[in-house]
Amino acid sequence: MRITEGTLDHPAVRELIIEHLADMHETSPPESIHALDLAALQTPELTFWSAWLEDSAGIEDMLAGCAALKELDPAHGEIKTMRTARGARGRGVAGTMVQHLVTEATARGYSRLSLETGVEDYFAVARRLYARHGFTVCPPFGDYLPDPNSVFMTRTLG
Known part of the structure; x- marks a missing residue:
């Protein structure tokens, strides 16, 4: 897997972001959608990465997923726009991206x-992924307010 910074201009990445936003609007009430558009x-406070896999013939890359890191303050970052492409699910993409974000x-x-x-069942896989990577439930942070449709998680680093 190859992780590349700053690929928002790639058509496959743009399509994945649009798909991500559509799924958020299908699964969450409008007032509880915190997903970011293109x-x-x-x-400037965000860094975006995409993950790429070689296709089965090893000829070209296939978009596997994406994620962004937002700086809330000099000591605190936020994971944004974590998404695994449908064709790449079950290949460890999300775990690799979370580890990349933790390292960064x-x-x-x-x-x-x-x-x-x-909080919806749709997000249960994501909550389990984050828990496996050491994230625990916490109160709202940054500019977030308490929201019955949101789960806030955090991890201490270093």
Whole structure:
């Protein structure tokens, strides 16, 4: 798997973000959707990565997933836009991306990495993934307010 920074201009990445937003709108109430669109993913406090796998013939790359890291303050980062492409699910993409974000956040000197996800069954796999990577449920952080449709999780780094 190859992880590449700053690929928001790639058509496959743009399609994956659009798919991600559509799924969020199908599974969560509008007031509880905190997913970022393409414009919001290009702000200076965010770094975006995509993950790529070689196809079965080993000829070209296939988009496997994406994730972003938002700096909330010099000691605290937030995971945003974690998504595995449908054709790449079950290949360890999400776990690799979470580990990449933890490594990057640690290298930046963050002492904490947090995220927001949904309470709906749709998000159960994501909540289990984050728990396996050391994230625990926490109160709202940053600009978030308490929301019965959100689960907030955090992990201490370093």
